Amino acid sequence: MKYLFKPFEKIxxxxxxxxxxxxxxxxxxxxxxxxxxxRHLFPSPxxxxxxxxxxxxxxxxxxxxxxxxxxxKAILIAVVISLxxxxxxxxxxxxxxxRTLSKLRYLPLTGISFYLAIIISDARTMQVWVLxxxxxxxxxxxLLSMVSAISQEEFDHARSLQxxxxxxxxxxxxxxxxxxxxxxxRQNLAIVWMMLVTVxxxxxxxxxxxxxxxxxxxxxxxxxxxxxxxxxxxVGLSIDFILDYLRKAFFRYSKI
Amino acid sequence: MNYSxxxxxxxxxxxxxxxxxxxxxxxxxFVEKDVIRENNVTGQVVAVVGxxxxxxxxxxxxxxxLIKPTTGKILIADTTTGIENxxxxxxxxxxGFVDQKYTLFRNKTVYQALQFALRKKDISKExxxxxxxxxxxxxxxxxxxxxxxxxxxxxxxxRTAVIEQILCxxxxxxxxxxxxxxxxxxxxxxxxxxxxxxxxxxxxxIIYSTHDIELAVxxxxxxxxxxxxxxxxxxxxxxxxVKHVDMKELDLAWKDFGLDHIEVVKQIKATMLxx
Numbered sequence: 001m002k003y004l005f006k007p008f009e010k011i012x013x014x015x016x017x018x019x020x021x022x023x024x025x026x027x028x029x030x031x032x033x034x035x036x037x038x039r040h041l042f043p044s045p046x047x048x049x050x051x052x053x054x055x056x057x058x059x060x061x062x063x064x065x066x067x068x069x070x071x072x073k074a075i076l077i078a079v080v081i082s083l084x085x086x087x088x089x090x091x092x093x094x095x096x097x098x099r100t101l102s103k104l105r106y107l108p109l110t111g112i113s114f115y116l117a118i119i120i121s122d123a124r125t126m127q128v129w130v131l132x133x134x135x136x137x138x139x140x141x142x143l144l145s146m147v148s149a150i151s152q153e154e155f156d157h158a159r160s161l162q163x164x165x166x167x168x169x170x171x172x173x174x175x176x177x178x179x180x181x182x183x184x185x186r187q188n189l190a191i192v193w194m195m196l197v198t199v200x201x202x203x204x205x206x207x208x209x210x211x212x213x214x215x216x217x218x219x220x221x222x223x224x225x226x227x228x229x230x231x232x233x234x235v236g237l238s239i240d241f242i243l244d245y246l247r248k249a250f251f252r253y254s255k256i
Numbered sequence: 257m258n259y260s261x262x263x264x265x266x267x268x269x270x271x272x273x274x275x276x277x278x279x280x281x282x283x284x285x286f287v288e289k290d291v292i293r294e295n296n297v298t299g300q301v302v303a304v305v306g307x308x309x310x311x312x313x314x315x316x317x318x319x320x321x322l323i324k325p326t327t328g329k330i331l332i333a334d335t336t337t338g339i340e341n342x343x344x345x346x347x348x349x350x351x352g353f354v355d356q357k358y359t360l361f362r363n364k365t366v367y368q369a370l371q372f373a374l375r376k377k378d379i380s381k382e383x384x385x386x387x388x389x390x391x392x393x394x395x396x397x398x399x400x401x402x403x404x405x406x407x408x409x410x411x412x413x414x415r416t417a418v419i420e421q422i423l424c425x426x427x428x429x430x431x432x433x434x435x436x437x438x439x440x441x442x443x444x445x446x447x448x449x450x451x452x453x454x455x456x457x458x459x460x461x462i463i464y465s466t467h468d469i470e471l472a473v474x475x476x477x478x479x480x481x482x483x484x485x486x487x488x489x490x491x492x493x494x495x496x497x498v499k500h501v502d503m504k505e506l507d508l509a510w511k512d513f514g515l516d517h518i519e520v521v522k523q524i525k526a527t528m529l530x531x
Contacts, residue, residue: 156322157359157417161373161424162349171372176363253362253404 047223048230055212055227064235067208070124071196071239074131079185081132082139086147090169098140105137109195113202127199135192142184147173179247179254186243193236209235259504261289263333263341265300265461266428271328272494273314279494281311281318281482284328286497288478290458291504298510299454300461303472306482307528311495312465315482316430319463321348332428335459351428352421356436358413360405366392366416367401373423391419394452411442418449427457431464435471443471450475469524473517477509478502481524483531499527 003009004019011019035044043051052060082101089098112133113126120126150172158168200210209232216224247254264287271284291298304312317323319330332351334344344350361369370388377384392398395415400408408416414434421429434446453460466472472479481499485492501520503509508516 151359153355153357153359154362156317156353156355157361159322159348160320160351160353161420162376171361176361178363251363253406255406 043222043226048226049223051216051221051223051225051227052231055224055231058212059207060212060231063207063209063212064231067196067200067210068235070127070131070200070208071193074128074135074196075185075189075192077128077132078135078139079181081136082143083181085136085140086143087169087174089144090147090173098144101137102141102144103137104133105141107137109134109198130199131192131196134195135188138188138191139184142188143181146177146180146184150177179251180256182243182247182251183254183256186240186247189239189243190236193232193239197232259291259293259298259509262292263290263459264288264331264343265290265333265459266302266463267329267331267343268319269329269331271315271318271330272326273311273318273323274326279326280314281496282492282494283485283496284315286480286500288461290333291477292458293510297455297458299457299459300478301450301454301476302461302463303476303479304463304465304482305467305469305472305479305524305528306465306495307531308467310482310484310531312482313432315495316353316432316463316465319346320351320353320430321346322353333459335427349425351430352418352425354414354417354421354429354431354434356433358410358417360413360417360420362405365402365404366397366408366412369416369420370423373420376424387423391423395419395449410438411445414438414442414446415449418453422453427459428461429453429463431462433465433467435466435468447475469521469528470513470517473501473503473508473520473524474513477504479520479524481527481531483528485531498531499524 004011004015031042031045034040035042035047085098085101088094109130113130116126116129116133120129154172154176155168158172163171196208197210197213200208201214202210209228213225213228213232216228247256266286266288268284268286272282273280274282288300288302291300304315306312314323318325330346331343332346334342361372364372367388370391371384374384374387379387389398392401395418397412397415397419400412400416403412405413405416418429418431435443438446450462453462464476479501480497481501482495483498484494485496485498501524503520506516506520508520511517
């Protein structure tokens with residue numbers, strides 16, 4: 001038992017599972033105990049279960065679908081924009097565009113929404129573009145790091161094989177790093193998923209998980225709020241798992 | 257051992273490379289000619305030795321056209337024109353370059369990598385396939401044909417990197433510290449690779465750097481020592497050729513390592529320590 005408390009100690013798979021199980025039990029016990037009595041911070045498991053049932057009967061699945069659709073739309077547009085900007089950043093005259101886009105991640109969401117609201121009238125389109133602008137800045141930052149992490153040896157290797165500079169870009173950066181792009185999307189997804197719910201709750205347009213949270217929040221329905229948080233967490237983790245699985249399945253050489 | 261030299265294969269004149277104010281290498285001059293031995297296909301094996309930071313890698317990058325020299329020129333034999341002793345200035349891709357990490361395309365299998373190396377050759381798809389399969393068989397890589405670099409052993413990576421360059425670049429190949437970090441078995445593999453390359457064409461020329469002076473003396477027929485020169489009693493802060501050992505002239509080339517070789521090793525080490 002002592003070794004479980006020693007830093008950097010290697011443990012078996014079974015022991016790892018046991019530790020996870022132990023912590024899950026601790027969390028659940030804490031939840032049960034802290035939700036007993038009249039005054040409590042968290043809703044009881046029973047309240048959360050009721051929250052789930054209510055949400056389901058109010059079309060939770062449709063709302064998840066709506067959020068996922070919004071997420072996919074925004075991700076696709078943002079990835080295309082970020083990839084184009086990042087690949088073109090290897091051309092000296094265009095480098096400042098990517099660098100600037102990356103720096104824009106410090107802009108507040110409210111400011112972005114204000115200007116987008118002037119240009120876009122449709123609320124759903126507005127949601128998509130708020131997310132696209134927001135995501136593009138983070139994705140571009142990560143993609144620029146990805147490119148700068150490519151070793152000089154890889155570029156030299158391609159050049160020694162008589163690749164033109166455009167071929168080097170295509171072979172080493174574009175084709176050679178597709179798996180990294182998936183990983184970058186996966187890593188940025190958590191921020192995007194979090195933002196998506198916020199954007200949906202600010203601009204109530206076509207439902208979605210954010211809309212449900214806002215409604216539950218309005219009526220101080222704690223059971224529903226926690227139930228929704230669990231749903232949001234699970235959907236986010238599922239997307240994360242799927243992307244990781246796809247990367248490993250399609251790119252055998254990918255050992256990130 | 258009888259030999260003669262013919263066409264100039266590599267001509268480096270007054271080469272210098274500077275990054276801003278910092279001169280890395282300067283006044284590099286050397287010539288390597290085609291070595292002819294009777295009844296023997298003999299390529300050239302040139303070793304470049306020197307202490308760390310003396311500019312060996314910079315010299316190699318300049319020789320392979322990966323960086324532009326600040327001054328001077330590097331000429332190689334142009335074998336495509338059919339004119340004897342025709343020369344051309346070296347361009348990116350003319351001289352194959354294998355770095356010490358044996359870098360390969362991480363997303364291409366061995367077969368795909370070799371296919372890519374042959375992409376500019378004007379031969380049919382079938383001929384390309386046959387060429388690749390012959391090389392894979394000769395170099396013991398048949399089983400690794402469909403493996404990615406991350407699935408290859410160090411020796412397999414190294415052989416793939418060398419074949420890639422042979423298929424793409426022709427007669428010249430620069431290897432930056434090919435023996436670095438290899439075990440005894442892998443070193444023997446590299447030696448075999450050298451033999452395969454030099455025995456397959458008269459013009460084939462291997463230029464490699466190493467910190468293992470014994471291996472340089474054992475394998476090379478021409479050795480250049482790069483170091484900081486001492487001019488008018490002052491040590492300069494740029495690399496240049498401080499010694500050239502022609503193993504052919506010493507009658508030590510293509511022979512088993514012996515006492516005479518050890519003497520050369522001592523001389524080279526002494527030169528390195530003083531530069």
